[in-house]
Amino acid sequence: MDELLQQAKITAQVHKKMEAILCHLQLDMWKMMELNCRRKASDLIVTPATTFKEKPDPNGLVFGTVFTDNMLTIEWSLASGWEKPYIKPLENLSLHPASSSLHYAIEPRGQTEENLVSLLWLNEYTVGITKSDEFGIPSPFSLPSMMQCVNLDLLNSRSSSCDLFEGMKAYRGVDGKIRLFRPTLNMDRMARSARRTTLPSFDQNELLECIRKLVEVEKEWVPYSTTASLYIRPTLIGTEPSLGVKKPTKALLYVILSPVGPYFASGSFNPISLWADPKYVRAWKGGTGDCKVGGNYGSAIYAQQEALEFGCQQVLWLYGEDHQITEVGTMNLFLYWINEDGENELATPPLDGIILPGVTRQSILDLARSWGEFKVSERYITMSDLTTALEEDRVKEMFGAGTACVVCPISKILYKGKDFFRCEQLFSGTGAGVTNEKLMGRTDSISHAS
16 A cells, blocks of 8 residues: 555656646747747838828827727737738727637736836937938937847746737927837836736837837828827737637737827816725736736726716825825826925835836936936835825925826825815916926927927
8 A cells, every 4th residue: 555655656746747847848939939930020011001081180189089090910829929010901800709818807906905318318210201210319329229039038927917008109399200209118118018917028129110110101190289199009919719817829919009189188287186095906016017908907997987976087096004105097106295304305106016117207207317406216105194294285296197198287185085185286377386397398398309
């Protein structure tokens, strides 16, 4: 009997080792596929639309409702790697009803805690105005080498999500040139999101060049306006027709474009009101709050609707027993105040895994630090810190920041449905605080080269 038990134990150990070897072999195969099957922008096939929609009035744009004539698509499979990229007429996607992206989001959102540069700079692309390969910013801010590949460690992937996206903008400058705002930061973040969601890695430089060519094809869709821009939405989804919760073996990367005006219907500089209640959390440690994935947004709509019922426009997301302030709606949060030590300080929550590393966030930090006018910090701020500062009249301004809205002032906070705080900002004639208006003006002037 003992001999049989020993033999069974040895057999189990052998099986376990074989499974580990097969797992590593499979991972090595994935890596080899991804490294050997990268497509270049030079493989791009362009078959643009032959019928064209009327361009909208830039002054009447509703965010994300109008789309250009063409799109970029690139298919991927474990068997073949990345296929050739295509620019083709905008069309509906054809997906199998069992496609993984239709069934599995990153995390179950809406859960309650109880249940659970030195300067702002631009990577500038001149599109279709002069030479398509001309750059308006001197080295080292020109396009990086097109030959670099992104090597991602698949062993660290821990999720079965099958969708992610990015948000970028192209601006038409007063000089007639079209510019993408710091696009390499978007590519970096998209690559990190792909790694976290076990979607295939991609060559960031090659994808960026494909996007540049798409914008060049659609250059007349970039608004002739300093108050509107062309929003760029790269998206990567799993398309494997399987109901199994696993890493997909098929995926689709596509990019669509939309001319946009102000994100909020009230306008760019009209202050918004916030509803803060700890019963909802946007993200938590070990989750995907620092990735730009669909699950972070769609399931936040429930709390957003409750905020509207309380007469507020956006949610101020809190985290932890001490009610740390994290983000506002879909934006990063900034607080300009006199801190506990009597210093003028611009503060924003640190990137600790639950905060999205926003491109506009980083740009504001870079710009504010270059001014040297006040302390700039990435630090934790609790609702207790904020309410105390409000009572002591130390809060000067609060604002959200993101690609869609750029900079958005905050005027009111409703906390726990009990107390209503009014942040009496140093409003200028536009309705924005002095500091966030200055930041908005500087980012706008750089984007439009004015």
